Amino acid sequence: MKAVLCRQYGPPETLTVEETESPKATKGKLVIQVKACGVNFPDTLMIQGKYQFKPPFPFSPGGEVAGVVKEVGEGITHLKPGDAVFALTGWGGFAEEVLADGSKTFPIPDGMDSVTAASLMYTYGTSYHALKDRANLQPGETLLVLGAAGGVGLAAVELGRIMGAKVVAAASTDEKLALCQQTGAGETINYSREDLRERIREITGGSGVDVIYDPVGGDLSEAALRSISWRGRYLVVGFAAGSIPSIPLNLPLLKGCSVVGVFWGAFAEKQPKDNFKNVQALLTFYQKGEMKPHIQAEYPLEKVPQALTEMMHRQVMGKLVITP
Numbered sequence: 001m002k003a004v005l006c007r008q009y010g011p012p013e014t015l016t017v018e019e020t021e022s023p024k025a026t027k028g029k030l031v032i033q034v035k036a037c038g039v040n041f042p043d044t045l046m047i048q049g050k051y052q053f054k055p056p057f058p059f060s061p062g063g064e065v066a067g068v069v070k071e072v073g074e075g076i077t078h079l080k081p082g083d084a085v086f087a088l089t090g091w092g093g094f095a096e097e098v099l100a101d102g103s104k105t106f107p108i109p110d111g112m113d114s115v116t117a118a119s120l121m122y123t124y125g126t127s128y129h130a131l132k133d134r135a136n137l138q139p140g141e142t143l144l145v146l147g148a149a150g151g152v153g154l155a156a157v158e159l160g161r162i163m164g165a166k167v168v169a170a171a172s173t174d175e176k177l178a179l180c181q182q183t184g185a186g187e188t189i190n191y192s193r194e195d196l197r198e199r200i201r202e203i204t205g206g207s208g209v210d211v212i213y214d215p216v217g218g219d220l221s222e223a224a225l226r227s228i229s230w231r232g233r234y235l236v237v238g239f240a241a242g243s244i245p246s247i248p249l250n251l252p253l254l255k256g257c258s259v260v261g262v263f264w265g266a267f268a269e270k271q272p273k274d275n276f277k278n279v280q281a282l283l284t285f286y287q288k289g290e291m292k293p294h295i296q297a298e299y300p301l302e303k304v305p306q307a308l309t310e311m312m313h314r315q316v317m318g319k320l321v322i323t324p
């Protein structure tokens with residue numbers, strides 16, 4: 001089978017496309033013929049050795065796939081060859097076939113195509129867990145989303161709208177903000193030319209935002225936290241800007257607010273039943289037509305380096321999907 005391989009840590013252009021051995025199903029695992037694999041920010045970190053998971057070389061990046069079951073290992077009873085499935089694999093998905101854990105593989109519901117199925121779990125799973133389980137977002141509350149047109153950001157905008165919040169999208173270009181408006185943001189802030197704090201003051205009449213969803217980090221974080229409302233919840237989701245901010249601890253004291261960590265992967269491992277319920281809720285939103293992932297482009301395996309470079313250069317709105 002063909003696979004994109006990372007043989008040493010480096011930038012996307014060091015990845016190669018090669019013929020390799022097909023994986024074999026083992027106990028509790030199954031082989032999926034990959035039809036689509038979503039691109040996520042951690043893929044860019046993993047190939048550079050900057051992510052918390054470091055698979056042995058050579059490995060294929062690509063953490064969420066959709067495809068058809070080719071072979072099932074001992075102990076798997078809920079799936080059989082030929083079933084259309086989507087799965088979280090962590091890595092290995094930028095390939096024609098991948099080995100997946102039975103416990104992290106789910107049947108694709110009727111009416112959903114594989115590109116959509118490969119674009120759901122990571123971004124929407126993270127954002128739903130963040131907004132529902134960590135922030136307890138309530139209808140009528142104000143939600144500020146930073147990096148709002150990115151993968152997890154756009155999912156947060158959409159889910160915020162579904163959950164009845166007033167969504168304020170903040171991003172670096174007007175084109176990105178136009179997409180956020182189409183997806184459910186009532187207000188927008190272009191933080192490359194507008195002052196974040198001043199605009200939040202204007203939008204909220206000075207009371208601040210109730211929930212802040214921050215997958216960006218860097219300099220934006222402290223300015224955002226200074227604009228949170230009394231008893232607000234600040235969600236620490238990621239550091240796409242590259243630097244991990246240090247926050248003065250007097251701010252949560254003065255605001256009476258909570259700074260809340262979000263680690264969806266660990267949540268899915270430690271609370272699989274709760275995660276399963278969240279996935280079911282997301283599938284229901286999709287089936288009711290309330291939610292639809294925005295796919296910017298589909299690329300073949302050969303264009304994985306281009307896809308990862310676009311992500312690292314802030315050129316992606318919503319999702320890129322690899323279709324081997």
Ligand SMILES: NC(=O)c1ccc[n+]([C@@H]2O[C@H](COP(=O)([O-])OP(=O)(O)OC[C@H]3O[C@@H](n4cnc5c(N)ncnc54)[C@H](OP(=O)(O)O)[C@@H]3O)[C@@H](O)[C@H]2O)c1
Binds near residue numbers: 170216
């Ligand atoms: N905690 C969790 O469980 C969890 C789960 C999934 C992802 N994450 C993290 O969330 C972050 C976003 O992931 P994603 O898949 O949504 O990525 P993405 O699609 O690339 O979105 C990231 C956004 O961050 C902004 N950004 C600012 N500076 C950037 C830079 N130097 N490089 C790249 N982007 C920059 C960009 O928006 P603007 O151009 O508008 O500023 C971009 O749209 C990552 O740090 C990822 O590791 C965390």
